[in-house]
Amino acid sequence: MSRADTKERILDAAERLFGAEGFHNTSLRGLTSAAGVNLAAVNYHFGSKEALLEAVFERRLVPLNRVRRERLEAVREAARRDRVLPGAADVLRAFIEPTLHFCKMEPGAESFLPLVGRALAEPDDTIRKIFLRHMEPLFLLLYETLCEALPRLSRTQIFWRLHFTIGAMGHTMCMNGRFKILPPGVETPSDAAFLTQVLLDYIVAGMEAPCA
Amino acid sequence: MSRADTKERILDAAERLFGAEGFHNTSLRGLTSAAGVNLAAVNYHFGSKEALLEAVFERRLVPLNRVRRERLEAVREAARRDRVLPGAADVLRAFIEPTLHFCKMEPGAESFLPLVGRALAEPDDTIRKIFLRHMEPLFLLLYETLCEALPRLSRTQIFWRLHFTIGAMGHTMCMNGRFKILPPGVETPSDAAFLTQVLLDYIVAGMEAPCA
DNA sequence: GTCTATAGATTGATAGAC
DNA sequence: GTCTATCAATCTATAGAC
Numbered sequence: 001m002s003r004a005d006t007k008e009r010i011l012d013a014a015e016r017l018f019g020a021e022g023f024h025n026t027s028l029r030g031l032t033s034a035a036g037v038n039l040a041a042v043n044y045h046f047g048s049k050e051a052l053l054e055a056v057f058e059r060r061l062v063p064l065n066r067v068r069r070e071r072l073e074a075v076r077e078a079a080r081r082d083r084v085l086p087g088a089a090d091v092l093r094a095f096i097e098p099t100l101h102f103c104k105m106e107p108g109a110e111s112f113l114p115l116v117g118r119a120l121a122e123p124d125d126t127i128r129k130i131f132l133r134h135m136e137p138l139f140l141l142l143y144e145t146l147c148e149a150l151p152r153l154s155r156t157q158i159f160w161r162l163h164f165t166i167g168a169m170g171h172t173m174c175m176n177g178r179f180k181i182l183p184p185g186v187e188t189p190s191d192a193a194f195l196t197q198v199l200l201d202y203i204v205a206g207m208e209a210p211c212a
Numbered sequence: 213m214s215r216a217d218t219k220e221r222i223l224d225a226a227e228r229l230f231g232a233e234g235f236h237n238t239s240l241r242g243l244t245s246a247a248g249v250n251l252a253a254v255n256y257h258f259g260s261k262e263a264l265l266e267a268v269f270e271r272r273l274v275p276l277n278r279v280r281r282e283r284l285e286a287v288r289e290a291a292r293r294d295r296v297l298p299g300a301a302d303v304l305r306a307f308i309e310p311t312l313h314f315c316k317m318e319p320g321a322e323s324f325l326p327l328v329g330r331a332l333a334e335p336d337d338t339i340r341k342i343f344l345r346h347m348e349p350l351f352l353l354l355y356e357t358l359c360e361a362l363p364r365l366s367r368t369q370i371f372w373r374l375h376f377t378i379g380a381m382g383h384t385m386c387m388n389g390r391f392k393i394l395p396p397g398v399e400t401p402s403d404a405a406f407l408t409q410v411l412l413d414y415i416v417a418g419m420e421a422p423c424a
Numbered sequence: 425g426t427c428t429a430t431a432g433a434t435t436g437a438t439a440g441a442c
Numbered sequence: 443g444t445c446t447a448t449c450a451a452t453c454t455a456t457a458g459a460c
Contacts, residue, residue, distance in 0.1 A: 250446090251446095
């Protein structure tokens with residue numbers, strides 16, 4: 001290695017560019033040039049462009065999902081101990097808070113959010129699969145925990161509502177700092193803690209809504 | 213023209229492929245081959261790949277947005293006449309119902325939904341701009357109408373909640389019939405009327421939620 | 425590990441015959 | 443309007459010198 005770890009430099013640039021310009025719209029030439037490394041370095045260190053994408057997801061999602069899983073399990077355990085149902089607000093906060101916290105603490109990780117938001121809407125199955133391989137078990141745990149928290153609702157209802165929730169989160173991550181125009185009267189671009197609270201107010205109410 | 217309007221055949225194939233595989237991941241060769249027309253036809257009829265995307269959006273969004281605008285104005289007008297505030301549920305239904313109705317009536321238009329959902333998450337500014345040029349005035353009308361309907365909330369709160377709502381809708385459109393695996397106990401893949409109601413229950417509750 | 429040079433395939437777009 | 447043939451640019455990936 002010459003400068004501060006070539007592999008990390010590539011991962012950082014890939015995370016940013018794949019999220020900001022899209023996977024297929026990012027060339028290895030532009031990527032290696034932005035990272036300040038040689039064109040051949042991607043294939044030397046990762047094997048292919050697709051394997052690089054996989055490494056980008058893995059670097060963030062493995063530690064992040066461990067924290068989210070722990071917090072979800074903690075909510076379940078606390079409810080079991082107190083012999084009450086888990087609260088939908090606690091469940092959803094356990095999933096969401098680590099996401100924004102993680103991406104604020106890890107330097108450079110804030111550009112990971114748009115990539116995740118984008119992966120959720122990705123039509124290319126190859127890319128979706130790489131992302132979902134990491135997320136699917138956790139989505140399933142979240143889903144089952146919400147079913148415990150909301151026994152009044154059918155599993156089908158909860159499935160769709162979780163789907164809407166993921167869409168709301170994903171879209172918010174996509175737009176992370178990308179708003180061009182704000183309607184008059186809208187002040188704050190995005191304070192993480194404020195945004196988390198506004199999002200939680202919304203999705204908790206949506207999840208707990210009565211059926212028409 | 214030789215067979216049933218070449219231009220329409222290209223538009224149909226583009227709508228489907230841009231939504232299913234992404235704009236940058238769709239080649240003109242694959243597109244014209246799927247449409248059963250000659251490779252050069254795209255550039256002859258539309259000028260460029262990007263101009264074709266613009267035409268795809270225009271064909272659907274111009275008539276659809278006219279209906280959505282009329283229904284939004286009707287809700288406002290009815291509220292003004294009765295000297296009451298417009299109801300958030302009526303406002304949101306006025307926006308959502310025409311979307312699904314339109315795409316069920318117009319033959320082939322159901323493949324337009326994934327394209328719209330995808331455009332919302334699109335990182336490429338060129339593509340986003342084409343889409344938003346048609347949507348932005350309508351989003352603004354929807355936003356202002358929601359501000360009338362929910363005077364208890366700040367404009368900032370409503371802005372973000374509308375943002376979540378659009379995310380939930382967009383993600384649902386993206387996934388239109390693309391679910392690979394459903395958790396056990398989830399029955400219905402997607403009946404349009406049922407899905408609209410489940411979505412409305414969710415977003416109306418989210419919009420009207422109290423602030424923490 | 426890093427670099428240059430390049431292979432090999434694919435892309436959007438166009439010129440010109442019909 | 444439709445077609446074939448092709449250009450010029452770009453892409454991912456790799457071989458081989460250092």
